[in-house]
Amino acid sequence: DDGDLRKPNPLLEFVPVSEQLDRTERIKNCQDPEFSKKLLVDYYFEKVQKLRFGVYDIDNKSAELSDDDFLGGMECTLGQIVSSSVFTRPLELKEGKPAGKGTITITAEEIKDTRVVNLEIQARNLDKKDFLGKSDPFLELYKQSDAGMWQLVYRSEVIKNNLSPCWRRFSVPLQTFCGGDLNKPIKVQCSDHDSDGSHDLIGVFETNLAQLQKAVDGCPVEFECIHPEKKQKKKSYKNSGIISIKSCKVGRLLFVVYLSLMAGIEPWSTTSSGNKTELVKYYRISPSHFFLLPFFPRDKLFPAFGFGAQVPPSWQVSHEFALNFNPDNPYCQGIQGIVDAYRQILPQIRLYGPTNFSPIINHVARFAAHSAQQRTASQYFVLLIITDGEITDLDQTRQAIVNASKLPMSIIIVGVGEADFKAMEFLDGDNGVLKSLTGEPAARDIVQFVPFRQFRNAPREALSQVVLAEVPKQLVSYYKLQGWPPVKLPEIKKM
Numbered sequence: 001d002d003g004d005l006r007k008p009n010p011l012l013e014f015v016p017v018s019e020q021l022d023r024t025e026r027i028k029n030c031q032d033p034e035f036s037k038k039l040l041v042d043y044y045f046e047k048v049q050k051l052r053f054g055v056y057d058i059d060n061k062s063a064e065l066s067d068d069d070f071l072g073g074m075e076c077t078l079g080q081i082v083s084s085s086v087f088t089r090p091l092e093l094k095e096g097k098p099a100g101k102g103t104i105t106i107t108a109e110e111i112k113d114t115r116v117v118n119l120e121i122q123a124r125n126l127d128k129k130d131f132l133g134k135s136d137p138f139l140e141l142y143k144q145s146d147a148g149m150w151q152l153v154y155r156s157e158v159i160k161n162n163l164s165p166c167w168r169r170f171s172v173p174l175q176t177f178c179g180g181d182l183n184k185p186i187k188v189q190c191s192d193h194d195s196d197g198s199h200d201l202i203g204v205f206e207t208n209l210a211q212l213q214k215a216v217d218g219c220p221v222e223f224e225c226i227h228p229e230k231k232q233k234k235k236s237y238k239n240s241g242i243i244s245i246k247s248c249k250v251g252r253l254l255f256v257v258y259l260s261l262m263a264g265i266e267p268w269s270t271t272s273s274g275n276k277t278e279l280v281k282y283y284r285i286s287p288s289h290f291f292l293l294p295f296f297p298r299d300k301l302f303p304a305f306g307f308g309a310q311v312p313p314s315w316q317v318s319h320e321f322a323l324n325f326n327p328d329n330p331y332c333q334g335i336q337g338i339v340d341a342y343r344q345i346l347p348q349i350r351l352y353g354p355t356n357f358s359p360i361i362n363h364v365a366r367f368a369a370h371s372a373q374q375r376t377a378s379q380y381f382v383l384l385i386i387t388d389g390e391i392t393d394l395d396q397t398r399q400a401i402v403n404a405s406k407l408p409m410s411i412i413i414v415g416v417g418e419a420d421f422k423a424m425e426f427l428d429g430d431n432g433v434l435k436s437l438t439g440e441p442a443a444r445d446i447v448q449f450v451p452f453r454q455f456r457n458a459p460r461e462a463l464s465q466v467v468l469a470e471v472p473k474q475l476v477s478y479y480k481l482q483g484w485p486p487v488k489l490p491e492i493k494k495m
Helices: 078-082 174-178 228-233 334-348 358-373 394-404 422-428 460-468 471-482
Strands: 010-016 050-057 069-077 086-094 097-107 116-124 137-144 150-155 170-173 186-192 200-207 221-224 242-250 259-266 269-273 276-281 301-306 309-311 316-318 331-333 380-387 409-415 447-451
Touching: 050 078, 050 097, 069 078, 069 097, 116 174, 137 174, 150 170, 150 174, 170 174, 200 221, 301 334, 331 334, 358 380, 358 394, 358 409, 380 471, 394 409, 394 422, 409 422, 409 460, 409 471, 422 447, 447 460
Parallel strands: 259 301, 259 380, 380 409, 409 447
Antiparallel strands: 010 050, 050 069, 069 086, 086 097, 116 170, 116 242, 137 150, 137 186, 186 200, 221 242, 269 276, 301 331, 309 316
16 A cells, blocks of 8 residues: 555566566455466476566556556565465565565465366346446355365456356366365355445355265256345345356366485595594585475475484494484474584584495385385485585495385485595496496486585576486386376265
């Protein structure tokens, strides 16, 4: 609100940094708009996709936004949005300059199921709301969130001066409509459209997809449209009209994958001579080292382990100790939790060589083996190893990788520092199939090695893209190895 006595006519613009992606509908005379248009964006696992959102007050029919008032905007990445169930930021006129009290809230859902709900809806005998006419009815469909809040999933067109309207056939992604849950509450609200934005409620009812699906061509399902205040005040009140679901059909398909991240960190380098250990160097780890993980939610729980140290109280050398010193619950809260745990354990341990990878690989492989025993393609593990040392158990690591190549897991190794990483490149398998010491070949390539030093002066998203580039094809190769089709969600059947 910039002091103008009238209400704005907001429109939301979705803009990648390089080009305009899409626009919402314009909502007239409204300071708290809820846009119904959904933006579908392809999410690239290995890339950082920057987005800019702009809100404009539209006062003319020109397609050029330069002719309209800019109310504020916000920049973020697609990864930030998909990592949050609800993403809210203040609107800014420009970076660092708030637009006032305005905020923008974005909710995002992964389309795990590409089926759509196709609906045809009509009404009859709706209440008359206009003094000099009938009503200008439109529909709004809401789903109930897990927190009990109503979220707008669709808004129909307005049909002028008609008490028995028939709205256009429309489609809503099943995921958006009800999250795939046939019994999730759906609220259907019918209102009379007013140009000043003060729409009058005609009536409302609640249902679910299971009930809606009973509607087929020639056999509609009907609901009474109820105005709560009228029902409460008038004993003779029946309804404010009938909403008829002419047809409700659900299209079919497709497929979902779950990734679990586990981290192993060796943030030091040592050389050993007998019982004497000389600390050569260690690097400081920070959240920026994890910028290469845009796919994984930053507030999720991740199991994290350290290796290459003597750990209290026994002071035995360990290559798979929980970074939070809690072996029964090695999970850290998000990326920052991993960094905090790392910093806290440094003063409490004795840095000690050598650099062994096989224990941590075998540790994660046990989780993957348990998942594989379920005989479903529902979970895939990604082990991220951050190290600045040369590998000293190469033969054991080769065998561990060959064994793990039969399991639902991938291994990403990021080498930090100036050490000789030729052994890591050998494990990568890009120059030939990796074999164990006995000659057993890996069932598939599951290792990706990236030297951090090559990306010191490169954009951070370049590191992300290279690190994650092979994970999708490695995942697909595992499912092909098992002869499993993609995961299909249960068939939605009529009740």
